[in-house]
Amino acid sequence: xxxxxxxxxxxxxxxxxxxxxxxxxxxxxxxxxxxxxxxxxxxxxxxxxxxxxxxxxxxxxxxxxxxxxxxxxxxxxxxxxxxxxxxxxxxxxxxxxxxxxxxxxxxxxxxxxxxxxxxxxxxxxxxxxxxxxxxxxxxxxxxxxxxxxxxxxxxxxxxxxxxxxxxxxxxxxxxxxxxxxxxxxxxxxxxxxxxxxxxxxxxxxxxxxxxxxxxxxxxxxxxxxxxxxxxxxxxxxxxxxxxxxxxxxxxxxxxxxxxxxxxxxx
Amino acid sequence: xxxxxxxxxxxxxxxxxxxxxxxxxxxxxxxxxxxxxxxxxxxxxxxxxxxxxxxxxxxxxxxxxxxxxxxxxxxxxxxxxxxxxxxxxxxxxxxxxxxxxxxxxxxxxxxxxxxxxxxxxxxxxxxxxxxxxxxxxxxxxxxxxxxxxxxxxxxxxxxxxxxxxxxxxxxxxxxxxxxxxxxxxxxxxxxxxxxxxxxxxxxxxxxxxxxxxxxxxxxxxxxxxxxxxxxxxx
Numbered sequence: 380x381x382x383x384x385x386x387x388x389x390x391x392x393x394x395x396x397x398x399x400x401x402x403x404x405x406x407x408x409x410x411x412x413x414x415x416x417x418x419x420x421x422x423x424x425x426x427x428x429x430x431x432x433x434x435x436x437x438x439x440x441x442x443x444x445x446x447x448x449x450x451x452x453x454x455x456x457x458x459x460x461x462x463x464x465x466x467x468x469x470x471x472x473x474x475x476x477x478x479x480x481x482x483x484x485x486x487x488x489x490x491x492x493x494x495x496x497x498x499x500x501x502x503x504x505x506x507x508x509x510x511x512x513x514x515x516x517x518x519x520x521x522x523x524x525x526x527x528x529x530x531x532x533x534x535x536x537x538x539x540x541x542x543x544x545x546x547x548x549x550x551x552x553x554x555x556x557x558x559x560x561x562x563x564x565x566x567x568x569x570x571x572x573x574x575x576x577x578x579x580x581x582x583x584x585x586x587x588x589x590x591x592x593x594x595x596x597x598x599x600x601x602x603x604x605x606x607x608x609x610x611x612x613x614x615x616x617x618x619x620x621x622x623x624x625x626x627x628x629x630x631x632x633x634x635x636x637x638x639x640x641x642x643x644x645x
Numbered sequence: 646x647x648x649x650x651x652x653x654x655x656x657x658x659x660x661x662x663x664x665x666x667x668x669x670x671x672x673x674x675x676x677x678x679x680x681x682x683x684x685x686x687x688x689x690x691x692x693x694x695x696x697x698x699x700x701x702x703x704x705x706x707x708x709x710x711x712x713x714x715x716x717x718x719x720x721x722x723x724x725x726x727x728x729x730x731x732x733x734x735x736x737x738x739x740x741x742x743x744x745x746x747x748x749x750x751x752x753x754x755x756x757x758x759x760x761x762x763x764x765x766x767x768x769x770x771x772x773x774x775x776x777x778x779x780x781x782x783x784x785x786x787x788x789x790x791x792x793x794x795x796x797x798x799x800x801x802x803x804x805x806x807x808x809x810x811x812x813x814x815x816x817x818x819x820x821x822x823x824x825x826x827x828x829x830x831x832x833x834x835x836x837x838x839x840x841x842x843x844x845x846x847x848x849x850x851x852x853x854x855x856x857x858x859x860x861x862x863x864x865x866x867x868x869x870x871x872x873x874x875x876x877x878x879x
Contacts, residue, residue, distance in 0.1 A: 387745050392754070392761070395742035400735065405760035444798055446657065446806035461656035461811045544797055
């Protein structure tokens with residue numbers, strides 16, 4: 380979205396905070412909330428209407444409630460009927476207990492010498508170590524600094540159900556959610572820790588009401604049609620920050636000059 | 646007017662220190678249906694829904710010190726299996742935003758002060774199976790159920806999945822033995838307080854399980870304009 384609106388490398392810090400993490404309120408509006416801004420924001424950016432956010436002057440509520448993932452297991456049988464899509468009945472299935480889905484992993488971090496044969500002179504290396512406070516050359520061998528570390532993980536094949544609840548959503552807001560999920564799947568589709576070594580890869584299936592089929596494409600089209608309006612809204616909503624920063628820069632300049640004036644006679 | 650036990654099942658932990666009141670849930674649903682504006686802490690508070698849309702509220706009420714106190718007890722939780730603090734966080738996206746900022750903005754970001762401050766705040770989460778309230782209804786139970794069945798989450802931080810209500814789990818059972826229990830539970834030492842009430846002559850001398858507070862006795866309970874001298878259950 381940021382690239383499409385042409386705002387990349389042109390954002391201010393408050394704007395980036397708003398677009399990437401929801402933002403923070405720090406100016407206030409004298410105890411007033413602009414209804415026009417709320418309507419305008421949900422019109423130009425359904426994604427912001429979905430997630431909500433905070434501009435320096437005002438907070439915007441989002442329509443999304445994102446539940447935590449629930450493991451399909453015997454302990455969660457009672458809870459699952461709240462999270463499963465309509466029409467899915469698991470009452471006749473035998474479910475395994477949660478402990479059956481947990482397993483462990485163990486990895487090692489290699490020592491720095493491993494695999495470095497021929498890359499440096501051992502004599503020079505041991506002399507250098509001795510000079511820097513280490514043991515004399517040939518006296519004792521250095522201990523291996525290989526580290527073994529382990530942890531707990533969830534076995535492949537475990538199934539999680541994850542529900543998104545939207546309170547009175549507009550069709551484009553549902554489209555924004557579906558498009559975001561599609562982007563997430565395309566960008567790796569993984570969750571949890573140790574992702575750098577391949578943990579947490581998911582196979583995702585999405586169930587949503589039939590009436591919202593095609594809403595994601597409508598959302599993308601809407602975004603392209605309202606790119607300029609969104610950029611304008613953003614500039615207007617964060618205009619205060621620029622004025623403020625200009626004022627602050629002016630003030631700090633004045634202070635520096637005063638200090639410099641005082642320092643000259645000294 | 647008759648007493649009912651209204652209950653719902655929870656599918657996830659209840660977030661926040663204060664479980665919700667049924668009167669506030671009903672009022673919130675009515676406000677949504679009637680299209681009333683959403684309230685913020687800084688807004689001037691409109692009058693109570695009993696003053697503007699009395700005929701739509703299914704719960705009976707009594708005026709005490711001018712406050713229309715609804716006949717609904719505070720939330721009663723079933724056995725709490727787990728009571729712990731989880732956390733929610735916020736941090737300025739330093740790494741993600743570095744390549745998106747204009748060159749004049751590439752300065753140091755203070756992560757321990759001002760509006761870019763990072764935080765990790767505790768949130769009390771209680772795992773419980775069922776919430777219930779004792780209410781006196783002046784309409785049919787189905788009128789109340791039609792309103793509360795639209796409540797999908799209760800408590801705070803429901804945007805993160807806390808307080809999810811099991812769909813179709815709202816129940817409203819008539820209980821003739823709980824006639825006055827919306828405000829007190831009988832006990833040999835004296836009546837035990839069951840909901841926040843304004844301080845006044847109507848409170849019995851031997852009231853049990855209560856403490857004085859400066860808080861609200863009608864919804865929205867969080868709004869400072871509603872604060873007054875009250876007794877709350879403890």
